[in-house]
Amino acid sequence: MSTMNMIQAVRSGLEVMLERDRQVCVFGEDVGYFGGVFRATQGLQQRFGTHRVFDTPLAEGGIVGVAIGMGMNGLRPVPEIQFSDYMYPAFDQITNELAKLRYRSGGEWTAPVTIRAPSGGGIRGGLFHSQSPEAYFTHTAGLCVVMPSNPRDAKGLLVSSIECDDPVIFFEPKRLYRGAFDGDPEHVPPWRDQPEADVPDGYYRTPLGQAAIVRPGEDVTVVTWGTMVHVASAAINESEVDAELIDVRTLAPLDLPTIVQSVEKTGRCIVVHEAPRTCGFGAEVVALVQQHCFWNLEAPIVRVTGWDTPFPHAQEWQYMPSRERIASAMRSALAV
Numbered sequence: 065m066s067t068m069n070m071i072q073a074v075r076s077g078l079e080v081m082l083e084r085d086r087q088v089c090v091f092g093e094d095v096g097y098f099g100g101v102f103r104a105t106q107g108l109q110q111r112f113g114t115h116r117v118f119d120t121p122l123a124e125g126g127i128v129g130v131a132i133g134m135g136m137n138g139l140r141p142v143p144e145i146q147f148s149d150y151m152y153p154a155f156d157q158i159t160n161e162l163a164k165l166r167y168r169s170g171g172e173w174t175a176p177v178t179i180r181a182p183s184g185g186g187i188r189g190g191l192f193h194s195q196s197p198e199a200y201f202t203h204t205a206g207l208c209v210v211m212p213s214n215p216r217d218a219k220g221l222l223v224s225s226i227e228c229d230d231p232v233i234f235f236e237p238k239r240l241y242r243g244a245f246d247g248d249p250e251h252v253p254p255w256r257d258q259p260e261a262d263v264p265d266g267y268y269r270t271p272l273g274q275a276a277i278v279r280p281g282e283d284v285t286v287v288t289w290g291t292m293v294h295v296a297s298a299a300i301n302e303s304e305v306d307a308e309l310i311d312v313r314t315l316a317p318l319d320l321p322t323i324v325q326s327v328e329k330t331g332r333c334i335v336v337h338e339a340p341r342t343c344g345f346g347a348e349v350v351a352l353v354q355q356h357c358f359w360n361l362e363a364p365i366v367r368v369t370g371w372d373t374p375f376p377h378a379q380e381w382q383y384m385p386s387r388e389r390i391a392s393a394m395r396s397a398l399a400v
Contacts (some may be wrong), residue, residue, distance in 0.1 A: 068263040071241045073215035074104045077222035078142065082112050085140060088226060089116045092127060092144030092180075101146055102182060102241055104144025124154035127299035129177065132162050134377075137173035140226055148181040148235060149195045162231045176227045178232045183211065183293055184338050185384055186239030190377040196290075196339035198368070200235045201235040202316045203346070207270055209316040211235040213293035215261040217313060228272060237290040243359045266282035277320035277326070281308035284397050285326040287349055288336040289315065292385060294335050307334075307394060315345055323349070324356045331362035332397040338384050363400035384390050 068076060081088045096119040097248050099106030109117040120127050124145055124175050131141040151158065158179070165175045185194035209232055213220040220332065227234035278293060283306040286296050293311045300307045308326050312318060322335060327333045333353050335346040350365045368385045375382050 065263050066265050067260045068215045069242050069260050070218050071104050072074045073219040073263050076333055079184055088140045090142045091118045091120050094365040095144050095147045099377045124150050125157050127153040128157040131177045132175050137178045140176050142178045145181040147193050148183040149192050159204045163204045166216045174227045174229045174245055175231055178234055179358045183235040185236045185380050191374045194375040195283040198315055199345045202345050208232040210314050213290055213311050216263050217270050219263055220268055224269045224272050237241055239291045272314050272319040273319055275305040275322040276311045278311050279309040281306045284394050285330045286334045287323055292336045296390050299387040301390040305394045310400050320352055325385040327357040328360045331360055333399055334393050336368045336385050338370050341374045342372050344369055363397045364396055368393045
């Protein structure tokens with residue numbers, strides 16, 4: 065067991081799988097000699113060689129296209145897209161080729177590709193380096209979509225993703241990478257000094273499709289993922305609301321039974337995510353909760369989300385859901 069931040073946990077997961085399975089290879093823009101823009105792959109090329117950890121041109125469509133071919137021919141590629149915003153040039157390859165390969169071939173072909181991509185805001189990245197595009201990929205049948213909220217889950221979920229025979233989009237909240245924040249001091253989260261966790265050194269798996277109950281409670285259910293797990297936890301602690309906090313961890317497939325069981329108990333539900341509100345993945349969660357928990361609901365379901373605007377550079381702390389906005393949503397649900 066070692067104490068790791070999320071960057072170290074991701075690197076450890078890649079290292080374990082590169083060592084365990086010679087079919088695993090890691091590649092992307094600057095991931096080799098440089099070790100990645102966030103240093104998630106630092107030292108891997110030196111250990112495993114340039115044929116298994118290598119740099120690519122700045123061509124996301126080419127990166128994913130090569131990964132598909134590798135996966136079809138027995139390898140387990142783990143390409144990195146440097147920022148999740150850069151996935152759009154590869155959108156056709158991901159949604160029309162990678163996601164549909166097993167279906168269109170009648171199960172004859174699979175492409176066990178895990179696409180890693182840093183996601184979300186909080187690092188002053190501006191509108192082209194701070195987006196949260198998970199809803200685009202949860203909408204596409206054939207893809208698993210994963211977003212961990214802590215180092216232990218990051219490693220375990222990454223191992224499970226690489227071993228999965230279906231393609232996985234693995235979003236890594238970069239605001240959580242090292243737990244250090246350079247934003248407005250008023251918005252520095254209370255977990256700033258707690259960016260690390262105890263993580264097993266060797267091989268282990270965290271199952272895909274299984275949510276985690278971060279905090280049990282009786283009054284209201286808060287459903288979220290990624291960075292917002294920590295923001296919601298802080299809001300719950302500061303407001304002293306007896307809320308049950310669920311980290312979905314895997315958006316597709318979604319662990320609906322855990323959410324339904326919680327909402328049936330509490331009778332109230334808040335859904336929180338950093339992406340824009342309209343057609344965000346939270347809308348799907350709301351629809352499912354409404355369908356399955358209608359007779360148990362004591363108040364309307366509330367969403368706390370990013371705004372329906374491009375991600376702003378100067379007002380990113382106002383754009384992202386805050387402890388205050390989440391606490392206000394919980395109070396409004398409990399007031400009904």
